[in-house]
Amino acid sequence: MSARFRRRSALAVHDHHVGPNMTPMVDVVMVILIFFMASASIVGPQWLLTSALPNRKAAPPAPGEVTRIEVRLSRSAGRTLASINNQPPGNPADVPATLAQAAGQDPTKLVVIVKPEGDVPYEDVVRVHEACQRLGIAKVGVANR
């Protein structure tokens, strides 16, 4: 018999696929994957603000070596107020400008002590630290009132 007309078995001609159909499984797995991707918490980048903890027993620095600024944070009528060096309380948004003015040419000679009241939001305390960080004031700390 000629090779062109050689009889072929049906199994040899067709790719006989055995086993379960994997396509629906892939669909289900994809849905599960998308679910876990969506539910995974995405953590943003973080960084740090250094806050000194003044020791109550430590002697205060000699005047002239550093300029000490006290920022008192208080709460009134649902708003946070900031008082710098016992001045009348004002808008905390004015604190960076005042610190910048006090820092002048040498922010390293400035010491900022933050004294918040208990009901002041923690975020406002962080804002003062952020302002000091922006101005290059390294010596900033939190003290109890």
Place this chain on the structure above:
Amino acid sequence: MRRRSLHHAHAPHLNVTPLIDVVMCLIVFYLIVGRLALTRQARIDLPATAAGQVVDTAGALIVDVAAAAPGAAPSFTLAGQPVTAEVLASTLRARHDADPNTQVHVRADRSLPYSAVAPVLDACRDAGLSSVRLVTERTR
């Protein structure tokens, strides 16, 4: 005998088994990462700041202060373990005595009042630490 065309091609069959293996690995990855992120971050909404320092956090003690239900006291977590304020103070004191260069990173929820975070700072101060680091989220 009818001639069969050798070009009678059946539809190419895609082997999806390796694809399933890869997808399964991705699922396991997201399961593990999601659980690790949950246990580490402990539901804390950090304050966002545009200024800060990038510091090596290796070896630092991480204290979490998470907001609790209204009227309930905030919860403290030290190195992933829930602790009370007293245990926190004693642990910090012990760690500082063992290593005076111990760094403490405070991760507190932005919605908390300062009075909720003050015990942590007081514990650090009483333990002899001269400074702590406040962890914030970097704004873009």
